[in-house]
Amino acid sequence: MLQSVKTIVLCGKPLDFGVLEEIGSGLARPVPDDSGMERVAAAHKVVADRVAMGLPVYGSNTGVGSMKDRLWTADDLAEFNTSLVRAHHFGTGGFFPAPVIRKAIAIRVNTAMRGHTGCSPELIDAFVALLERGIVPAVRRHGSMGCADIGLMGQVASVLTGVGEAYFNGQLMTAESALKEAGLTPFVMRPRDALAALSVNAISYAAAGDVLREAAAAIRVLLVTGVMSSRALGASADPWLVAATLSTRGEALVGSWLYGQSGITEWPLPMAIHDPLSLRMTAQVFGSVVDTLLVAAGRLVEATYLSDDNPVVLGGQVHSSGASLPLTTTLYIEAAQIAFSHVARNVLNRCILLSNGGRRNLSVNLVAPGEVATGLGPLMKLAVELYMRVQSLAVPLSAQSIVVAGGLEEEATFLPLIVERMEAQVRDLRQLAAIEAMLSAQAIDLVGDEPMGVVKLAYDRTRSVSPIYLKDRPLSKEIEALQAVFTDHDLLRAFVETAPMPEFDDFFALAK
Template structure:
């Protein structure tokens, strides 16, 4: 973290956290505070729970064990040692470790769901999440080992750091959690009844990472619209599929958003005034807006479902202090938004496929009227082999788009016979987005080359900005050279949000 003079403050209340908030906190320069009413809700919930344990009412995870050990009594004098043992037993994740951004998103995701007030955890534990975020203490968080019915094998590693055990990254250095706490002026917490279960029984690892993936996906779909517009000018294709009246006759929301955005990028383009060319363009051009729109709708569903999760209970049992009840529940079940990510992955595979086909068309003289493989002279090979690269990446995307949420075992003595593989579903969606960024980067290179070969066409306001920024990092291919450097340069431009829209601003935010 940097010094706090430029920080803004985000007040958390358990009910109003947005995906954008998660992204902002993950990137730093945002301090978090707990709203007073949320804090009082935590205190009341904790006091209610402690009254129940004093009466020896059997409560899962409080004075009784968890999982198949739910029948085992936990005595009050053993609360601290039992909850510590629970963390040890659940610390079973394996590398690679999550990035610091992902760790921060995870801490925030769980902190906000704790503020809903249905956990009954000690307020001191909840405060530790905020302290870690504000101090910039980032526990080493394994990314693999969760089956997606609560990330219990992963989040336990956060708990170890809270009590001063395990390793963390602090001020860019890996060190013992105990030492990081000392340097930050913080103390390890002492675990009480239910605290161990409150730490591990959550989907915060998948949910936090998921928020970051959705932000990248949203930005990339904007980029896809912009580069399609540039390719349409490179092809000198038809604008009729983007007509407002076409959308009114088939009013899918995503299609409308995509076509409207593409029209804005093409404002001022000579495409609007040229004489009609081919009667119809290939479907990879004609269907781009509906396909991108379908992906936008899939992303919208995933975003809405995940945002609801981030502001609601994910606890079993569910502590209903105002009703005087503690009820067993399946509130940890993340299937709604996991299915959203699975759907988004499939939708992005369609975006990828048609981008590949558009790029192939741009190298084909019968569609463009330009030289084969966009070579400026007959003896230059140009883009004759690069098709292998982007189609290989598309094959990876097709593989990654296969659903994983239905692949699970019955575990814990056959008590836990449903799960979702939520972290894997999120991870592979992120991997799809990364590969698609490469594919769109290669499309950008082809579109810019074709536009140069056409010599003198007028670009739209948005596409002109995009073209200029592409040419800043990838020069015109006037002779054969290694293309890997060009691909990397264009990929980096797209990945860091450096491609401009019609107002010259960056598309999306940098991916830190």
């Protein structure tokens, strides 16, 4: 990498979303802290001394899983530790994006800096060298049941030893070729190195961080389209003021933001004494997802520095550990998935209100006056399907029963699969945002509103790809184009700058 690239010191402290984004993008190069490396060396000495005395250390001089009672001799250790890595290179499916793998390597290094892992300092140097020389292991997504990413991290660790595949200078090649072109030699695993490179949840955490940030971005867009539709429908802003003043953290945050947008321009007079719940309870629905995302993401940030190794070194002794089960983090992420279902239903209900017409004298299906057209009503079938897709992916998975390794391993969280399902939810939520924006822009035109602030920004971008609906026309490509518009990070940054929600935006580094 270029010498001018920013460096980030990994010292066993939490890695926030801004730091992770810099590492994932390759704009910053992580380097281990000197004090942290001293702690790594001290912990490794504890393990090495025990192995030298012929005492068993799980996964260092013993087998793993159902072979835990097999004690290898000193002559076997080099071959065993190398073989252990390669035995766990079994992932299948599509590849994780390169930023996820860069972040995962940084997380693995950072958790070791606290001095509980027991691996050699040379293993840390080998991980850091991959990032420094621009090598990104090619990691297929399927291979972890969410109790240490052994089948995923096995693909990373194999690259260290010269086996598997990796990207170098943007090209996919054998690990052996990548190391050679980068001027590196295959790493020889020492006792404890193999399991330390394998038995952590670093990839799950990195992928979860990515999808949580993408979810936060999607929610920010949906808040904008929600204000857009609420204005077009003539919703009362009073419930937002109440939420801002009398509610819990998330509801107050969202209520304050919504009420602030209603004050930027002359808000339409309320259409009724009591609005439908999808309008009156927007702050409650979105407040719940803001809360659950912040809590889940906060727990994830904690996971970027806490040891999830097994075994661990503590007080100069080697102890077995159950920290490889990331259950707390997983449960909070599953809670966010359930909250997404409520958001999807809330958006769907507003879309139906728009297409039904009536409020502010809007026509049924938002048909323009004098036009012979069916209008936008048929879009509701797609909106309903998208809602149901989001809903169907919210069913919790983490408590499903499994038994492997001769009955020794019977706990799991399925965090990688949960992350994959959340990715699909986010995609569907973004398409719902596109539909809500299309309907809202049509309604704004029909009632003759003059949008301002963030609503105008969303309206203008909608109209840049989706003109006013006069005659019936195919909408498939238009919806997908709108989805791409509302996924664009430059537009998100503009939304954040125009209508900030600092506590949320800054935590997820949405303006980066």
